[in-house]
Amino acid sequence: MRLIFMGTPDFSVPALNALHAAGHDICAVYTRPPTKKGRGMTEQISPVHECADALGVQVLTPENFKSPETVEAFTAHQADLAVVVAYGLILPKTVLSAPEKGCWNIHASLLPRWRGAAPIQRAIMAGDTQTGICIMQMEAGLDTGPVLLRRETDIENTDTATDLHNRLMMLGAEAITEAVAQHDALEPTPQNAAGVTYAHKIDKQESRIAWSGDARQLDCFIRGLSPFPGAWFDADGDRIKILAARPIEVASDLKTRAGEVLDAGNGAPVIACDAGALELLRLQRAGKSAMSGEEFQRGKGLKPGTLLL
Structure with missing residues (x-):
């Protein structure tokens, strides 16, 4: 097929490579314009831009699709299909x-669950045990179009956002290659309005951890935000990210308050929750490198009895 590919981050790259390897004619790649980063404000192209350059495919980087000229240039490709993967721009009708x-x-x-910007993080944070990839026919609404093909995967109880991102990235490449190969046989299935949930963009203030609640649910919260932006708490004026934790049981006769630092039996800090406790396995102070819980405690650690708010 004659394809236009539209994507920006590393999540999109395996799909571009897979479609190219399958022999499709990728007539153009659309990606977000280069950004300036670093002290020298060096211009940096997107991962998809880098991949397209390596494949020798034409790259276009419009700021948006508001001008008639940009839409006309898109239409002039006379593509059979456009494949869109985390592109980052709104496409008009x-x-x-x-x-x-x-x-x-x-x-x-697995649409209609987790429409929107942060489906990977939200699925883990909510404690979902399964997610997947949907190939969806796009329409004007936010992720409202009919589903052409879906592939499922379990969410393991140790998966971080990065783990699931990497697995779904490859599953998406497999699914789109299969869908394009079977394009004439696919039946669009409307989404069930009863199951709609929204994966709103993660706000940094939202990522502050509240120690009240069940330790296992708080572990989901931490894994869903790891490594970025990272669940965090304040201790003595320092903002500390939790990159990995483990829910543990505490003695039933131990009188604790949610957020209280308990004695660290194996060297890593342990924080009481309303139900159970969390052993903090990997932490990072602002502006510092990540370290194990044991290393953290050997430095400026958390004193037992301290109440974290």
Whole structure:
């Protein structure tokens, strides 16, 4: 097929490589414009841009699709299909309908659960045990289009956002390659309105941990935000990220308050929750390198009896 590919971050790269390797004619790659980063404000192109350059495919980086000229240039490719993966720009109806078969999106959840910007993080934070990839026919609404193909994967009780991101990234590449190969046989399935949830963008203030609640649910919260932006708490004026933790049981006769630092039996800090406790396995102070819980305690650690708010 003659394809347009639209994506920006590293999550999109395996899909671009897979479609190219399958022999499709990728007539253009659209990605976000270069950004300036670092002290020298060096211009940096996106991971998809780098991949397309390596494949020898034409790259286009419009700021948006508001001008008639940009839409006309898109339409002029005369593509059979556009594949969209974490592109980062809103596509107007004129773009969505320009290719013969429209635009297909690789979405990292089992729609209609977790429509929106942060489906990977939200699935872990909510304690979901399963997620997956949906190949969706795009329409004007936010992730509202019919699903053409879905593939499922379990969420393990040790998965971080990075672990699940990497697994879904590869599953998405497999799923879109399969979907494009079977394009004439796929039946669009409307989403069930009863199961809609939204994966709103993660706010840094939201990522502050509240020690009240069940330790196992707080572990999901931590893993869903690891490594970025990272669940965090304040201790003596320092902001400390928790990158990994482990829920543990505490003696039933031990009188504790949620947020109280308990004696660290194996060297890592242990924090009481309303139910159970969390052993903090990996932490990071602002501006410092990540370290194990034992290393943290050997330095400026957390004193037993301290109440974290």
